[in-house]
Amino acid sequence: QKEVEQNSGPLSVPEGAIASLNCTYSDRGSQSFFWYRQYSGKSPELIMFIYSNGDKEDGRFTAQLNKASQYVSLLIRDSQPSDSATYLCAVNPSASGTYKYIFGTGTRLKVLA
């Protein structure tokens, strides 16, 4: 079992729809969760981070965390063609003093105009 799992996609949604991206993780004690967007050939760009159970909203983006079920998701409302990219889920493991991220393989999102 991978430490952080994402469906590789592609996930295709029409323009204006809600895109839902999911991520599960194996380390039950993980505390910090991050979503990055990566355009082809570019650096990962931080979109959202979440530390507590529940929802966190920022503009068109909502991160959802459920520690009991060990999943974190990213919702993109009113999807635009410019949102087409690979979305990476990253988790900071629970080990004390460990700052590293464990990444999923990413989900490729295609927003169709």
Add this chain to the structure above:
Amino acid sequence: EAGVTQFPSHSVIEKGQTVTLRCDPISGHDNLYWYRRVMGKEIKFLLHFVKESKQDESGMPNNRFLAERTGGTYSTLKVQPAELEDSGVYFCASSQNLQGKAQYFGPGTRLLVL
């Protein structure tokens, strides 16, 4: 504020040669990280500096890889001698000094070993 910068953007070398990658973190970030993505795989952690000290080098693949951060500013990652399987994109990231803080990534160095 300038972001994380990396040099070179691309490098093509032959097996057995040496390559040195450079990373300049965001000013004021004590934490600096190296990650690598090989084709078709996830981004994987290599090591973590706090200022000039190696905090965690559990992801370094073998002793052909040497990372330094003299003076606690920029960092270099040297691969010597390079092997075919070292090809990939090497990312550098930096963060403020608290566990769980967001890491900001540079554009990466694309390394191809022939």
